[in-house]
Amino acid sequence: MRAVTYRHLRILSILLAVVVWQIIGWLGAFPRHLLPWPTSVVSSLVNLSISGELASHILTSLLRVAVGFFVAAASAVPLGIAIGWSKVVESLAEPILEIIRPIPPIAWIPIAMLWFGLGFKPAVFLIFIGAFFPILINTVAGVRGTSKVLVEAVRTLGASDRDILVKVVTPSSIPSIVAGLRIGVGVGWMCLVAAEMAGASSGLGYMVIYYSGILETSSVMVGMLAIGAIGYAMSYAIARVERRLLRWRE
Amino acid sequence: MAGSKGENDVEALRCVSFIVKNGEFVCLVGPTGCGKTTLLRIVAGLEQPTRGAVFLDGQLIGAPSPDRGMVFQEFALLPWRTVIGNIELGLEIQGVDKEARRKIAEYHVNLVGLHGFENKYPRELSGGMKQRAAIARSLASDPKVLLMDEPFGSLDAQTRNMMQEEVLGIWSKTKKTIIFVTHSVDEAVYLADRIVLLTARPASVREIFEVKLPRPRNRLHYEFVDIRAEVLTALSEEVRKENWERRSR
């Protein structure tokens, strides 16, 4: 008989949770609008999938997050390298960034709507705000964490500042940068619900808000689970890429 | 070269002045923390003296340059590059074209005995192999002087002895001038033509020992043992002085 592995336990835990949930439902401990039965959630999932509504919301949200994330990465990585490398840039940029950073994306919604309007653009902006700072901070840390002895060794080969930046600092920062990207995409994805409160009429975040408004709690849960599952898949995908890229690490 | 210096708030070197001949193998020894590494770094151009100067071939030295290659105790190989990638690095920086780079790099791979490991990453190498790669990297840029800062400090005793042989082999093949910092008198007597003994901090040159023994040297030979005893005695005095200084503070 095969031994019970940890993998089995993990799957078992999820199954057990669902069974307990269903039993609580049968016992009628909670009204259905407060805690829908797993069976209702599954049936909502099926309906939303068949009608194509779920797929459409997922694609819309993925597009918004993709754009927001790429803009964040394209701006945060170079800026992070500049801040980590140059004291001048750091002194100029850091005060403003440190003030902006603690502001949660939700607080940006009114300004986002005034500047960018409704739907796609403000959503992208809000996701950008969410993803930007983790990427920036990790990039700066990567640059600052560059081994001094590596820099000195390469200097003795006659390297200029530019050589050091390109051949030592940047490659050395890549593990940190990739970690920042992984966190950034996760945070950006989590901002979906907030981002889609800015006049969006589609997307997973919108779906959660809409169904919550008419108390279709099982559909709300489908939305939440979709957000969770896709977030997990993205994180996993990036971790795979990370491992492939960083084969040289100890 | 001639020079003296102080560093930040701590005076590391007071009055250090000596000349190194072309093709010589010179070892710097002294009590721990006496400033021998600082001195080497000044020669490399990684630090600037507050007073004094270093001349190479009659020219005042400044910023780090491939003329004065340096090998570090921590190896300092770029982990994301293969062995041959690391060795090519200096040539890349100098703008040597791809084919020429490859040829020079391959020559040096063989010179240090790493043939077959060109495409390995540093993490796949042992300590001794990493240091050999680092030496090859500095040598590939054809330096006038090779500076080595306790290069075998992080290796085990057996690898250390093997690497000492390796360095002597490379030195006799390339005829480079080598300035080698070590805290092991034994190592210094085994390798060097001359040994510069520094005093405790702030350092001055206490004495320069000539080691006129033919190579390969025999550690058990009485002349070896004599010179070693001489250097050790002088060094121990310096170490005692240093402890006395510290206690009386």
Added chain:
Amino acid sequence: MRLGYLLGDIHQLAVPVALENGYFAQEGLNVSLVGPFTAGPALMKAFAAGELDIGYVGTPPALTHAAKGVDIQILASVNNEGSALIIRNGISRIEDLKGKIVAIPMVGSIQDILLRVILLRHGMSYKDLNVLEVRCPDMPAQLEVGRLDGYIAWEPYCAQAIVAGTGKLLVSSSDIWPGHPCCVLVASRSFIANQPSTVEKIVRIHVKATRFIQERPKEAMTIAAKFTKLSLPVIEDSWRRILFDYEPKIEETKLFTERLIEFEVIKKSDIPDVDKFIRDVFNTEFLKRAVGL
């Protein structure tokens, strides 16, 4: 006694009027105000969680949540009508809206239904427009910066654009569906069962406040200005479209429920018998007694 109401909602003027004139104190009631809520569904969720006894809320969230089993009953109307379709300058007819961007507060809101009705009358549907969902407070600004061509909202967000000159009235909700329901007074069934005398007092207060608004508009407007922080011109303009009345619009609410089922905002399976649902959700006993006095 926990009473919930909506933020900045001029329809629910009865609440500040009753507070300002001390009606609750006069009846010996200790009111604990909960909120103000920024949206109807949030208020209804508080009912679901047992955090509210009495609420002033829009009809749609009351219906959608009652359909899902939140135990409330509608005791009286708070206001009827009070919405309008606002357009930017440069548009003059419904037909001009073809291909334009128009905002509604939410799918399944009264404004949603009203817009569909008026479009239908002109041979159009949502397919001819670009309909977005926007929160009412954001609508006037978006119209002003040109991201919306029009919107249909409840007061005071219509008057705001009109008074500011950034938009004009195309059609008011009374033109589309005269006497349509809007905000209602609801109470949880358990509260009605446990404290019927308190409920009676509250309905009485509500009637009194509503009559005050009807009979003494100038003073009511002053109270409105104080509590909503809107300017007097905006209040005066919105006043023209709001019908403050306590008589429940039962037939109209039934029609509205049927529309909600038709548009699948409410599942047919949740309300198999609309008549029964309407009969159960309305409780006019207290109102009858209060008015009889």
